[in-house]
């Protein structure tokens with residue numbers, strides 16, 4: 408059996424993340440309807456086709472008025488519609504208007520319905536409120552007061568949130584140019600893994616088929632398939648290359664035993680090993696490789712190790728792929744609520760919760776095969792090899808599923 412080096416080849420935390428971010432291809436663009444734009448990243452600036460608002464409109468239900476009170480009511484007696492641009496009113500005239508209605512040409516204020524009184528076709532303001540509406544020219548939203556046609560309202564690289572989608576709709580857009588998501592195929596290894604029910608002795612219930620695609624989607628991927636491969640060299644090689652995907656994410660089989668085939672498959676395929684392993688714990692065996700124009704993210708089989716390997720290396724890769732700015736935008740800082748040991752030469756990734764004072768305390772249950780600690784965590788602490796003292800600032804990884 409060949410013994411291959413392990414510790415010496417591990418890439419440190421910061422370098423692994425830099426390499427992963429740099430491995431992402433230049434973001435490509437596609438057009439999607441506004442209904443499908445949530446969470447996507449703008450590939451081109453949002454430029455408004457219209458002045459916003461695109462006509463002077465009323466901010467209140469009431470009457471458009473011109474000149475000093477009293478005013479003679481003109482126009483239809485019933486409820487007015489949106490109105491027609493170009494129609495005007497003369498000095499001493501008033502016309503009913505609803506919120507959002509076109510303000511007639513010449514009007515210099517809108518008198519709110521509750522601040523006016525009509526008597527036999529003549530309108531008068533009621534009280535100081537009504538006088539002020541008129542004196543101050545109130546309740547008219549001027550055309551172009553929010554933006555002028557041609558203004559850039561959002562820059563390329565902006566993630567689309569509900570208010571940004573609403574803004575795009577207000578500009579008259581029906582489709583929007585966003586960054587194309589990477590197409591990701593998930594490959595699960597492990598002959599001992601069962602996918603449903605209670606596992607028997609020596610069997611392990613699968614943790615990845617549902618959860619890993621969900622985590623990948625939260626990181627901005629389009630998951631195109633999930634396949635199981637037997638612990639077999641040829642099957643592993645085929646799984647790395649057969650799916651129509653930009654990125655293959657595998658679980659398990661990253662070790663060097665006879666039952667592990669991911670590294671050998673990549674070597675046989677002539678893959679370029681960009682990150683052979685990472686100096687983190689758990690998640691150390693995580694690897695990133697390139698085969699032609701496809702990337703392979705190999706996650707360890709242990710569930711916590713896999714999830715943290717995904718955040719550590721897949722996080723910056725997918726962030727860069729989304730075109731949404733610097734990779735470390737996904738990282739923050741908190742105060743350590745307790746002293747934390749480093750990982751003796753490696754960076755420790757520690758699931759934690761935030762106390763009432765905002766400081767972070769580990770959740771416990773941090774074994775590489777455990778999920779309980781991460782399931783209860785609000786953040787993951789990035790504890791450098793030398794550890795941190797209680798009260799020290801410590802970097803956090805935001806959990807992409809935490810919203």
Ligand SMILES: Nc1nc2c(c(=O)[nH]1)N[C@H]1C(S)=C(S)[C@@H](COP(=O)(O)OP(=O)(O)OC[C@H]3O[C@@H](n4cnc5c(N)ncnc54)[C@H](O)[C@@H]3O)O[C@H]1N2
Pocket residue numbers: 413595596597599600611612613614615616658659660661662663667689690691692706707708709710712775776
């Ligand atoms: N001699 C050494 N042994 C190990 C080392 C080492 O450096 N020297 N590293 C350890 C570390 S760290 C990790 S992490 C694991 C990585 O192992 P693999 O990526 O090869 O994963 P497997 O051996 O296939 O599986 C490990 C573990 O995870 C369970 N597993 C696999 N798939 C699933 C799944 N879909 N759902 C739930 N659990 C799964 C599997 O049954 C094993 O228990 O290697 C250490 N060993």
Ligand code: MOO
Pocket residue numbers: 688689690691692707709712775776
């Ligand atoms: O990556 Mo392994 O992380 O410790 O089980």
